[in-house]
Amino acid sequence: MPQIKFLSTDGTKHWDIEAPIGISVMDTAVTNGIDMEGTCEGNMACSTCHVIIDTNWDMKLTPPVEEEEDMLDLVYGLTRTSRLCCQIIMTEDLDGLTVRLPGERRNLLG
Ligand code: FES
Secondary structure (H helix, E strand, C coil), X not given: CCEEEEECCCCCEEEEEECCCCCEHHHHHHHCXXXXXXXXXXXXXXXXXXXXXXXXHHCXXXXXXXXXXXXXXXXXXXXXXXXXXXXXXXXXXXXXXXXXXXXXXXXXXX
C-alpha cells in the first residue's frame, strides 16, 4: 500500500502512514490521528486541510482546479506548493508523498 510522510507543525514526523488508493490525503491524515480537522469533509469549503507539499512532489500532483485555487487564496501562510489535501487522491504513483502541516490554519466555515 502507498505511504505518506506527514511533518507536523511542531516538527513531529509521522512517516510511512499507509494511504489506501482512492482515498484523499485528508481522510488518511484524520484516520491516522494527524493534527488536521478536515471540517467540511472534503467539500472545499473550510481550508482546514491546507498542507504544504514537498517541492519534489509538487510537480507530480494533478494541478488544483480553479475552486481549490480560490480557496487557497484565503489560507494563512500560502506557499507556492500549498494544496488542500482533501483534493489529493492517493494513487500508486504517490507512494512516498511528503507533506508539511502549516503553522496556522484558518477555518473558513467559522
Ligand atoms: S476538508 Fe475542507 S477544504 Fe479540505
